[in-house]
Amino acid sequence: MTKHPKRIDGYFAETLYPSLFHAQFAPPWIDAVLRRQGVEPPRGPGRAPFRVADLGCGDGMGLILLAAAYPEGDFVGIDAMPAHITAAKRAAKRFGLANIAFHCTTFDQACARAFAPFDYIGAQGVIAWVSLAARTSVYDFAATHLGPHGVLTLGYNTMPGWSEAVPMQRLLWALGATAQGTPAARFDAALARLKAHIAVGGQGVPLARVEALEAMRKDLPADYFPHEYFNENWQPLWSGDVIAPLAARGLDFAGLAMFATARDDFCLRKAQRQALANVRDVPAREMLRDSFLNTSFRIDCFARAPRPADDNGRMQGWLAATVTVDEANYELKTAAGTLRFDNAAARAILAALANGPKRLCDCADYGSADMLNAADALLAAGLILPADPPQALSSAADALNAAIVERRKRPDIAARIGLHGVVRVSSMKKGQGAPSADALRRAGLTE
Numbered sequence: 001m002t003k004h005p006k007r008i009d010g011y012f013a014e015t016l017y018p019s020l021f022h023a024q025f026a027p028p029w030i031d032a033v034l035r036r037q038g039v040e041p042p043r044g045p046g047r048a049p050f051r052v053a054d055l056g057c058g059d060g061m062g063l064i065l066l067a068a069a070y071p072e073g074d075f076v077g078i079d080a081m082p083a084h085i086t087a088a089k090r091a092a093k094r095f096g097l098a099n100i101a102f103h104c105t106t107f108d109q110a111c112a113r114a115f116a117p118f119d120y121i122g123a124q125g126v127i128a129w130v131s132l133a134a135r136t137s138v139y140d141f142a143a144t145h146l147g148p149h150g151v152l153t154l155g156y157n158t159m160p161g162w163s164e165a166v167p168m169q170r171l172l173w174a175l176g177a178t179a180q181g182t183p184a185a186r187f188d189a190a191l192a193r194l195k196a197h198i199a200v201g202g203q204g205v206p207l208a209r210v211e212a213l214e215a216m217r218k219d220l221p222a223d224y225f226p227h228e229y230f231n232e233n234w235q236p237l238w239s240g241d242v243i244a245p246l247a248a249r250g251l252d253f254a255g256l257a258m259f260a261t262a263r264d265d266f267c268l269r270k271a272q273r274q275a276l277a278n279v280r281d282v283p284a285r286e287m288l289r290d291s292f293l294n295t296s297f298r299i300d301c302f303a304r305a306p307r308p309a310d311d312n313g314r315m316q317g318w319l320a321a322t323v324t325v326d327e328a329n330y331e332l333k334t335a336a337g338t339l340r341f342d343n344a345a346a347r348a349i350l351a352a353l354a355n356g357p358k359r360l361c362d363c364a365d366y367g368s369a370d371m372l373n374a375a376d377a378l379l380a381a382g383l384i385l386p387a388d389p390p391q392a393l394s395s396a397a398d399a400l401n402a403a404i405v406e407r408r409k410r411p412d413i414a415a416r417i418g419l420h421g422v423v424r425v426s427s428m429k430k431g432q433g434a435p436s437a438d439a440l441r442r443a444g445l446t447e
Helices: 027-036 061-069 082-094 107-111 132-145 163-177 183-199 207-216 224-229 240-247 270-277 282-293 311-315 344-352 368-380 395-406 437-442
Strands: 050-055 073-079 100-104 118-124 146-157 251-256 297-304 318-321 331-334 337-340 384-387 415-418 421-424
Touching: 027 146, 027 251, 027 297, 027 311, 027 384, 050 061, 050 132, 061 073, 061 082, 061 100, 061 395, 061 415, 061 421, 073 082, 082 100, 107 132, 118 132, 132 146, 132 240, 132 251, 146 240, 146 251, 163 183, 163 207, 163 224, 183 207, 183 224, 240 251, 240 282, 240 297, 270 282, 311 368, 318 344, 344 368, 368 384, 384 421, 395 415
Parallel strands: 050 073, 050 118, 073 100, 118 146
Antiparallel strands: 146 297, 251 297, 318 384, 331 337, 415 421
């Protein structure tokens, strides 16, 4: 095979990972996940000071958005690629952010470094793409550096949803290793050769999988695909094999950060829920649940010494709308069928959020059970999003927003800083181009 030398412990390191913001790793989203599971978030109520670490932070833009939005927070980005950290430090300096630091180091080296305890540690797209040793170091870092009630959030490819795609990745990885040119060109060549292989009778890779991958290329930057598929240690994981080693380190599974699949009664049939009710072992239960749903990706939260929270905390939570009452489609297709929730409470919540984010308890009064059920359905459908209490924007936030607007034609940083935190603007009126002024206002943003 032709050797392309830029690898870090087998991980593809020839180009920068595209700048992306993952809302599920922001404090208000994680707090909403925890409260829904009856766990008190690390920050407590309001906008108390907090500390965040991002493992595998890439070029740092996601973390930089949070640092600009939350001057009360301290942020640390860790990545082993020198080019990532150079870009991150340059951007942090450009926007005058004093509450963020970046370190070029491997995860095992980071474990031995002295950091003040973190309230939130995140690793998106890391543990299923790196070696077992590096994955273990991510777990060890969290066990060592999380504060007394801290939370770890992990996003990773999972089995069994990736089962039939495993041979596709291995073939793309092998074919790309023998190709020439830029990483994007090598990926194009590998994909073309794989399609030709299937056309003459190649087995193991359904053509539909390849066609789905081609469709994704219309929406994602070209450099995303080599980072996803050209890794020696690429391996989708069973959720139980993540949950068990973290539990052994004192970090309890505290819920899915993906609202669409978080509630069993939303996405599982009655017989499936009854089958799971008899499974007390958490790793086994989550693996069986993933089997019912054919799960291919998870974002999981793990809490240290979780403190109990009640429904009052959820009612105090801030929410933002992505659509109006009339724009909303009050149903969600799930593996169990279609969830329909066109009811008075759901409509009242969207109506109350039309002019900007509010606390759930300030939206309407249909009783907490009805309000919480309606909010769960709206969150699952992406019609509302978690938010934070309002806070005036810093000069860094204003400058960063202006820079993002200048490059809005790019598909990467589809986010903006508002009075209520960072919002992914692509979640509003998908496919409609730049959000309207009304859509921005609903999310607590301004043009």
